[in-house]
Amino acid sequence: MKLLLSFPSHLHGMPHTAEVILETGAKINIDRANVNAVCGELIIDVPDEKVEEVARRFEARGVVVKRLLSPISWDEERCIHCGACISVCPKGVFSFDENWRIRVEASKCVRCDVCVKACPLNAIELA
């Protein structure tokens, strides 16, 4: 499962992610990092059996943790299956099925927001 971690400014400069990896032994993959002078945001992918332990360790350090059960929401009723989202998504979340209808594998999403801007029908939102 993916977790969205928000680091407040007072936690900057401390190796929280490295410490959590060492403490839990979890094989964490960093999908996306957005860090600036006042805050930091990471999306990490954690093996399901370690998710709650990892989340608790970050929360104990003051990190705000959001569990991303589904990183995006897709409104099938609005979708016209134009395929614009397929060409822009860097993670292959969207594809056509055998009937040329959009198929969505939301678990691959890293919330880059590109498809949200590309969809002409506003059928995709970050969850």
Ligand code: SF4
């Ligand atoms: S870009 Fe929007 S309308 Fe087009 S296939 Fe993707 S979700 Fe559907």
Ligand code: SF4
């Ligand atoms: S936000 Fe959209 S474009 Fe970005 S990874 Fe997720 S599904 Fe793909």
